[in-house]
Amino acid sequence: MDTNKLVYVALELGSSHICGLLAYKDALGRVVPMASRRVESKGSIVHGTIYNIDAASAIAKEIIRDFNQELESSGYSISQVYVSIDCRSLHSLRHIVSHSYDGDGILATEEHVKALEEELLKEQFDGYEILSVLPPYYHVNGRRENSIVGMLCREVRVYYTLLLVRKTYVRLITDLVEKRLRLKLAGILAAPICEAQVILSPGIRQMGCALVNIGADCTTVSVYKEDALELLRVYPVGGSAVTRDLSTLHILREDAEEIKCSRLSAVSEMKDGDSFVEIPSFIGKEAQQIRLLDLNRCAQARMKEIIANVQALVESSGVANRIDGGYIFTGGGCLIGRFNRLLKDMGINDSIQVTSVNDKLFFAEPNTDEFFASPSQYASIVGAIYCATKGCLEVANTVFSPLTEEDEFENEPSKPLRQDEPLHSPSEGRTTRREEYTRDVEEDLYSQSNPMPRKEEKKNKFSLGRVFKDILDVASNTRPEGEEEDEEDEEE
Template sequence: MGAATEFIAAIELSSSKIAGIAGRKNSDGSLQVLAYAKEESSSFIRKGAIFNMDKAALALTSIINKLEATLQNSIKKVYVGVSGQSMHTVMNTVGRDYLEETIITQEEVDAICDENHAIPLVDMDILEVAPQEYKVGYNYQVDPVGVAAQHIEGRFLNIVAKANIKKYLIQSFDKAKIEIADLLIAPLATADQVLIENEKRSGCALVDFGADTTTVSVYKNNILRFLSVIPLGGNSITHDITALQMEEEEAEYLKVQYGDATYEEPEGEEVAAITLEDNSQSIRLSTLNDIIEARMEEIIANVWNQIEYSNYDDKLLAGVILTGGGANLKNTEEFFRKQTKVRKVRTARFVRNEVDDAENLIAKDCTQNTLLGLLASGNDNCCAEKQVEQPTPSQPISGDMFSQDEDLKRQAEEARKRIAEEERKAKEEEKKRKQEEKRNRPSWLKSTFTKISNSANDLFSDDENNFK
């Protein structure tokens, strides 16, 4: 394709990868994907939050360079999704009393909203506000402007997170010299793209199974009613499988290829087993899936606990919608039904919008719904306007006028190689350490069930604000 001059660019940051996308929104609501790039992020993002800004900046620079190479143009700014373990919702109520019956104006509503934003929070930021209904007199109104009353009460659902989440994210983009067009709440962008209007209106819970976290969002009457992030995800299952004395890469492969949330060994048949690629050991399928089922049971139990905590567990007429990479585990829908009282469960493997993806850049496997949601949420053209400087006799065009940019790219490449070499050495040392541990490691049965039994005690030690 030729150089793209009008497009929206967006970046999603998760515990497994940073992904960037550029595309267009058509007038009929469909999306056209123009470019896609990703970088592995486990070395600098944990539980959805950046902890190493230098590495994050390098990865972001790489993503932008790859996108620009495909677009054949420069990116001026990007839309960025915000998520993370500490994100959750807090309800707040702000009221006004009048001496006599008064017609509510937009100025009054704005003043109530401003007062809500001013509530004191310790080490937390309000990232977004989801207004609920306004109580005007004895009635509830979505829009109270023009209604006469002596009392108005605004109910607000504040989406909050630790201040460092936003601070470190912005600093990482600053280091990479990338302008942020807007910070978007990633779970809201996902919901807007995978939930249909009837589900939001009738009442539903969206469960997004990520690598390190699982996000629960509850909707009713087209309004977000509750949001919480659980510090458990697909990596929790992978780590449990490593107790069978194998590396994480091998454990992840076994989970994806042979994992089954409802596996039952057929009676009277030969015991099914699988062998690792290096033929180092043979593992029974029932053994593998017993470990997977134990952790999945814990994750879903905590998901359901949050849905009950929202007080909407008996109001979800449209049921539960699953998405995210963890939803690809075989028979997850059936297992969710068995573990909860919800009968309506479906998996959203792709967004509702029609997507023009001629190069097959986007997979329909639940993993890129959020990224497409961020793309659909953007409005501004993110293409940089080229500034052409006309030559004059007193100011001839220099052949190295962009040498500074080349120097920056060279420095970034050298830093990237240095970090890659450090990571390679660290991985080699870690591999040697794990091999040493294998020789002294207790049986997988003891270590596995000790890990699972202990998880209940320290499940939420990272962030006590997530659960009451």
């Protein structure tokens, strides 16, 4: 791996699991995973929102600690992290800014575009914060354009799509990362937007489509037309609602989840009445058998509710009759049996079920990690890495060079080196002669006062294979200018 290649870290706060991904992008722009973790949220995240920050931070600390252990042999450590969210308060808002110019108009430049966006950012939204502003489109002199730079404009209407989230949740995430993890917050990313980047091609977004993610506690609907987001809404009901419904039949929650994943269907058929599901016994309750037909009817009612709300949300976008790409479903909730049959029964004939990401944007060696054995679980966090722009590592260890008597105190003190700066900079990331000399003196004093030998440092038992071996090799082989000449002089 090139020492100038950026490495990214992302955490996804999901209702069922908190996921972490450590990855970089190769020369083709593909996301290449280096390490991943997927830990049960255990009630710390509800409807995609932090419910218990202590429990959530404990899980996040565990993930970051494991990643730092993986990085230990490379000399890097995590300094900042991206957080991907898909919470119930996340939604899109269309905002229009209009301007008219006298005479023949103006020749639009980048400065005019920035001035329009600055005017937008002055807007206040009660209780909400602008998470991001998506690339706008324009109506110039009555025509739709994707850019106005270089055009003569008399009248301009700019159609911005804003992503809003509650301010209280932004403060919670900031507290989680900066105060509890003691890291910098590289950015808060909207998981549905990131997911769309690695699942939908520009052509599909141009045709128009509805991307639906049925998660544990939330179902997210993103509608695209002409490569622009028309609507983003989060419906606070997901696949875990089926599990809760089953638990009302005197079934333990964990047994209900297992039955849902292995036996249930979204459409009930009369032949299901001939099959029975054995419910394990628990304290005060004997083992029982329930007809599969009754369980499927329970699941069908809940799944029909979810799909009906998806249809209503798509209709509210105003482009429902023009999404030629149809519906695209992803997420664990759409893995239930006979799901496509339910869609057809409810009038959604043109639909696709996606359980992985575009292989042109993602690359993982076979059997790299069990986390990637279930493709539907990693699309949004891979999308977060794909959308990340800031390197998330910093140099943790320094690279030492041999001392000579002549240039013992020659170099100036080194500055801290971040991971997104070149490692081979001659004045950064390297211990100075004065610092090495001080270290040697201190070790001599220590050995005189304490005759017992120091314990050997614990070797790192983790390895990232070829990825970080390249980093370490290049770093350790980087020598100061003139060092080879010094060594030749010493040999003479």
